[in-house]
Each structure stands twice: as structure tokens, then as C-alpha cells.
Amino acid sequence: MGLTRRGLFGAGAAGTAALGLGACGDDYFEPSTDHGDDAPNTLLIFTDSTRADYIHHYNPDPRNKTPNLDALAKDSLTFSWAVPEAMPTGPARRALLTGVRSFPFRNYVPTEGLPVGPGWIPIPDFQPIVTEVLGEAGVETAYCTDNPFLIGPRFGNFRRTLDWARPSYSQGAYRFLNKPFKRPATRSTVERYLLPDLSDSVEVGRLRAMAGWNSIYRDSDRQYPTARVVRSGINLIDDLKDRRPFFLGVDAFDPHEPLDAPRVYQIAAGSPKGIELDGITPIQPFETPYSWVIDVDVDDETIERVRELYAAEITFADEWIGRLMNRLADENLLDETVVYFMSDHGLTLGEHGILGKHAARAQWHIYHVPCMIRHPEGKRAGETSDYFASTHDIPRTILSFMGVRAPGQMNGEDLSVLFDGGEPPERRWFTSCYDDHLLAGDRDWFMLADSEGRLKRLYDRRSDPQELHDVAADNPELVDQLWKVLEDEAGGTLPQFGVKSGKAVLGG
């Protein structure tokens, strides 16, 4: 018997009780376990690259408006210290869907069809998937996303667990994962987005693909990626409202770069400045995943404009999240649905001399993400928890709310206890990893180290909230303690990554 535990077809097929006829004895439509009586529905809203400090609820002085997320926060228990257990997009999604920590990427093997770097693997066959567990318990499961990895070839095992899969192929920037459309725009079309220093970079091709896609498929705000995902979500609510309890995931790839919110949002976020005055809108101001500011030669005004463009993306996402929540309210589902909102990582916008996201610069701009859970009865509405909630806690919490047993492998904590006056088991430090870098910290201290442990940088958040000044030399004991925290969290040893052949794991 091999390791493949999931059937090739249908949700919840694996190991279903022999209730049906046929040679294999599986009945795909018969739940094999059960969910709780009157289990609430789940609405999981996930956005990529969303920094907490661009949301008004997290930052009293943000540069943009997020009225809908603020309203959601007011109804929710908000986590002021949510840190994804592993980053970026791929590993964070894996933890979000499996409930199994991706940290410390011990099982990494370079995989075709995914970026090269520790953490970028598909969901392994032996890991549970929350939608599969829910499906086996008779919950209707749906997911809509334009995330190019989730709709790409390596996450097919996840999509097969769904009753309703609504991929949205609108992230033209990742055309290589986005087969239906193959007609890039001309070079001249993208000149108005291209920074001079990126004019012979891979971003040219990405922008051409994006512009080509947009010219055909984007004629109004409603056709922007986030809008398309949320409209799928709204349609799904219509489909699911008579099939309760349901799980609905709405997972938008924006505000990922390119920072191309509709023009009205870009204007509302601020007036053109910097390089935009020369006719270039810096929607892709770096070569994904990152560029040094001095390499792309942008001035402070342009960086300011980049931040505004990013803020415009978040405001646009906020607008559509609001529409989604309104539909939930219109259908009278708010009081029987648990709503989760979270993101997988942030984005560095000129801080640390970086635009984009760089593992060696994964300071709070990257690791501090929003997270909120709205209880159907309004329990703990408007309150804040400083628990280090993380992506892998979400599946267990969802299962617990729905009264479904979580597989033991799901090693996140059940956050639903917070709504019953309890506290999850103590998590003294947050730990995370990004490519071959490791993160650990608490509210006062933050350590960022390469996985070999050659360069461990420590920041005193109390005196240096921007995490700019390395004080590791002054606090060697704390550095050692945090390194041990990482080792313990990894089960005793940290994996060692090679530097050749895609940084494959050497052992440990």
C-alpha cells in the first residue's frame, strides 16, 4: 500500500466507509464522520501580502481608509500579534490548509512548477487538508481564489477536496502558472509601468502578461482580481446558503504586486509624485520578490507613491470584503457563521532599503499580519488578544467551531477556547521562517537569523520598533535563548539547507 491516502476524485473519498456498492466500496457522497449539531458555517477571508499597519484598526494613523475591515474588527476578536508560522505565500497557504506547521521546512525538496527555495512544496500526501476533513464530516466546502499557486498544478490535491472550486485566472503577472491566456501586451504598452532600472528585467514579461490580460478581461472595477474573487465568493454564498453548514474560503492574491488598484483608488490614496510625474506609475517598483532601493534608483517621493499605491490596493480589497460581508448579512448568515480574516505576510515598502520581500529583511513589515475572528454571537467583539496566533491555528479552530475532530497531525492550537473564557496553551515566543531564514521573538524582542546561524540579528522592539538596529552583540544570552527556542520548536534540530541544487535539505 502506498502513501497516497487521497482518492483521485471527489471530496472526502479517502477511506470512506464501505457503504456503497461497487468494487472499491466507496460512496463519495456519504459522510464518514460527523460535525456538531447546529455547526456554524465558516467564512475564511485571506488576502496575500497584507500588512497590519495599513489597516486602521491596527494603526490609528494609517495612510488609507479600511472602513469595512475596521467594522469587521469591531465585531471580532482581533489578534494584535499574529505572525504566520512560515512564509511566504506557498508555505503559509500550506499551513492554512493543512493545519500542520510548515516550519522549519524540513521536508523541502525543489519542486517543478513552484518557486525554488525552502518551503516551496505542494501539500504532501500524508498531511491532512482541512477541507477534506470537513468534507468527510458532511460539511459543504467551497474555495475561490486567484492565487496562482493554489490554482496551479501543484495544489491539485487541495482542489480535489472541494465541493465547489472556483479558480480565478486573473493574476496575469504569473502567466507561467496561468495557462488559459497567452497573449502578452506589447512592450510599449508597459513602458508606463516600468522603472528604467527594471527595463531589462523579468518584470517586463510579467507586466506584458498582466497588461495583455487586463486589456481583454478588465473593463471595470468589477474585473479586478480581488473583485473577481469576491464576486465568486458572493455567488458561492448563494449556492451554499441552502447547504449549511458550509466552509467558504475567499482567498485573494492582491494586494500582491503589481500594485494596480483601479485608478480612482490610486488617486484617492494620493496625488502623483516622484517618478509618476514623469509618466511612470510605479505599480511594480521591484523585481519580484525584492529589489534594493538603490538598485532600482527610486527617490523618496517615488517610495511614498509606492506606499500609496499599496494602500490603494488594500482599500480596494477592503471595499470588496465589505460587499462580501454585506451579502452574508443579507442572507441572514452572520449569526451562524464564524468569519476569519488573516494574511500570509506583509511587504517591505522602502524600509530597510528594500522594496518587496526579502528573507534576510523579514522584519515586522513582513511578519506582522492582521488576524481576526468574528464569533457569530458577537462574543468578545471588539476585544484584542495578544496571543501569537498563526496560520496553522486556523484549521484546528475551524474544525473545533464546527464540532469536527481535528487530525492529530494538525499541530496548531484551537483558538476557539478564547471565546469560552479560556486561553490556548502558552506560546511564549512566536517562531517563523522564510526561505532559509528563521524568525523568533516576542513583544519586546525580535531575532532574525539565517538558518545556518551565522548571522543572528536581534532587535529591541521597545526602543527600536522599526527593527533597524542590531543589538545581538549586547545580548548574546538572549540570542542563544531564541536560537534554542527555534531548535525546540523544530523538534530538537534545525534542518540544514544546501546552497546548491535549489537549497535542498542536507539533513538535521
Next chain:
Amino acid sequence: MRLTRRGLLGTAGAGIAAGTLPARALAQDAESGKRALLVVLPLIRADYVGGFDGDSGTDTPNIDRLAASSLRFDRVIPECMPALPVRRTLVTGMRSFPFRDWKRTDGMPAVPGYNPVWDWQPVMMETMRAGGVDTVYVTDNPIVDGPRFGRVVRPGGATGSNGSNGIKDEIAAIKRATAAAERTYRAGIRELRGMSGFVGIDPFDPVDAVEAPPIYVKPGEVEDEGIGPMNERLVEARWDSVDELRSAYRDHVEAVDDLVGDLMNEVDDDVFVFMLGDIGIALGEHDYVGRGTPTSHRESYEIPFLIRDPDGRKSGDDVDWYASTHDVAPTILSYLGLTIPGKMWGEDLTALLDDVDEDDLYDRPFSITASGSLIMVRDKRWLMVADREEIERRMYDDDEEVEDDITRFEDVANEDTGQLTDMSLAALAVAGGTLPEFGPEGALRPPPERADDDTDDDGIPNDFDAVDNDEPDDNDDREALGYDGRDAEDRQASGDRKPALP
């Protein structure tokens, strides 16, 4: 009715009226009045217990009677061995396999798995007490010590040293196990009177914490039958007959069964009982003798494992699902209505009591265990014994269709490499992607592969290296790295020293 999130007896709520309470139910405080008992049977092999279809001729009426009214697990091997690591798993609910957290500990043998419960691991009793459950744990196990373990009762008792002189010492060890059971069960019976909450009764001879049991093989058999580079536990010993050993072992099993009878007389019918063996013992089968021994003989691994539900659910049923020792803590916590800490990796077996079919439990295609620096992977038919690096792997075939016993002795690893690969990958998967290697002080991390990580050889990894731009910038991190505004060639051209790492 207050539902626990685990106790899902109800049917799917078909019509949900708006405004009804979503009955997700997760009790922070344990459900009042529920009581759970954990009993460990020291050194008992399942095939010596009649209630587990044993045919060894041992008379075990008391365990048999309990098994008949319990849910019985027929194919359980502990997820790690020998006695001390098993108990770390029992109280933490975490897999100890593959001993990645091993660090050589004073007063304990230098064998992977021999270390205390670390403070970053969850402890079953701690979770119970946080949920308002009284706990008592009766054991002489020295690692169950400290405030996290709640009230611990020490039966106490003299112990001798383990010898490693062959059969005689092994018989003495078996007798010590009997003695440990006797004094621990007696002390446990006292705790059962007026019991509330959780009681654990776990016979353990403290000598098992300071000495790893030897693995005896006949001289010359190591090369022929050897299973990879053995660790220090391997001892060559000559024996002609194992009759005396087996007879002493049968006496032990029957003595423990008598004690179980006495114990169960004190247990009320409304108590949830989880009873399991700790490790098996090889009694000369396939030329191995030893406790918790990696052997090619599959029965030497199997332990009795049963759950008696006070409501009689699944009474008399048996399942083949590969339950193991790390499932104990999550199951008991779930029965008590407590939230299982995320770090516990075991499955909640109360699902079976709630009518979930064993095929619908989370899939566990193999039993996977480790002893010292060896790993064993097993399913109904195959048994693989491999060293840590999976360089030397041996596989044995127990095909029930084949009548003779020869394939159970013979290494058939080269005859079904697909099966071998599946089993190796399963072990790797459970270990998280790699199997650890061990040095004398603990699990090792391999040295870094530096290669061209620092192409300009300025002592700064490429990732941190300055970009070639000679204008000062606002990047504090680079300044912290000693970046002086010039690129590497400039520095080398002017003969500067390399900037030191901070």
C-alpha cells in the same frame, strides 16, 4: 446537554434556525464527574494475553475479562522503545520518534530517546489540572517529576542493576518488572478509593531510566542477522534453551494479570479505562532476547491496548488501526472534555467510540517506531528494520497465505523494493522530512554546505552583501555589517581588511 467538541453523538443538524446557539462546543473546564484511569501493563506482549488472541498458553482471565468489555486494538506497537521513551510519549502525547530532541542527559544512558520531558513539550497532567481535573500519577519513573506532572505517588522499592550477562539477567529483569507492577498496583489501589478526575498507574523500575536494556544475540548472528550498525545495547550471548526464560515470562504475565484483577475490583463502572502495555520483549524468537528490541520477530513488538468506555460503547469490538502510545494522552483529554494541545500529535481515539469507522480515522498506513538508533516500520504483512540513514534496511514478509515461517526470517528487502521504498518514505514523512543522525551528545545538524555562498569572499554571505553602489545609503543594516560604501573589488584593490561580521 453540553456537547464536547469531540463527543459528537448527534446527527447532522439539518435545519439550522437562525439564532440558535451554534453548538461548537468546547469545554474549557472538564465535564464534571468524568473519571479516567490509565493503567500500564509492564513488559506484556499481546500474544501472551488470551484476550488478544494469544496462544501462548498463558492464563490471563482478568485482562481477558476487561478486554471482552472494551474496545480492543489488535495491532499496536509503541511508537518508540524502550521503556523510558515510551513514557515520555505517554505523558506528552507527542511522538518521541525519531528522537530528534535527544540530548545526552546526566544519569541516563547515552542512547537516543533517554532524556527528560522538555519544558516545551505539553504534559497531559498539566492540561488536565488547568481544566480543573484532579490528577494522581503513581509511578517510580524519575522523569515524571515536577509541578507540571501534578501529584505523583512513588510506590518506591528496591531495585537492582540490570546486568548484561544473558538469559539469567533477563530473567531477573522480568522479575523486577513483576515486582514493580506489584508495588505500583498496590499503591494505585489506594489512590483508586475515592478517585476523582484522572489516575495513572504506571509500573516502572527506576533502573530502566539509568540503563538501556541490552539486546542479546547469539555470537556470529550479528553479521548474518544483524540489523545495521547496532548501538551499544547489542550484546553477544550464548544460550541453548529459552525455556526457562519463557517460563519466567509466563509467570510474569500471570502475576500481572492477578494484579490487574485486584486493581479492577477497585475500579467503578463509570470510570473510563485505558490499559496498555509499554514495550514487548523478545524471548529467543529469531535468535533475539531483550526488552524493546529491534528484531525481525513481529510479535515481540506488539502490546495489549484497550479502552473501556463506561457507557459500554464498542464493548467487545476490535480494530486493526495502528494506534500507538502517542494516542493515549489526546484520547484521555478528549474523553474528559478538554482541548487537546496542538503539539500532541496522537489521534483522538474516542472517535471510534462515537461510531466513526476505523477506516475513517485519520489514515495511518504503517506502525512506525524507533529503538535507539534503529527504526522499524510495520504493517499487517511487512516489517522493515533500518538504521538511521536507511542505508542498511532489512525487510521481512509475513504473508499469511504462505504456510511456512521462512520468509519471516529471511531478509527480502531486495525482492520488493517498491514496498521497501514506501515504508522508508513513511518513516521519513512521520519524521518530518529527514531522519536525525546522532553524535555522542545528541542529535546532529549536518555542517553547512558553504560552496559559493560568498562569491566575493568578503566574509559576508551573498544574501547580506552590499550591492555595488558607492553612494552612501540609508540602509542601517548594511552599516551594521561594516559596509563602507565601496564594493568588494574596490576594497580588495586598496588592500583593505575584510569587514568583520558583527
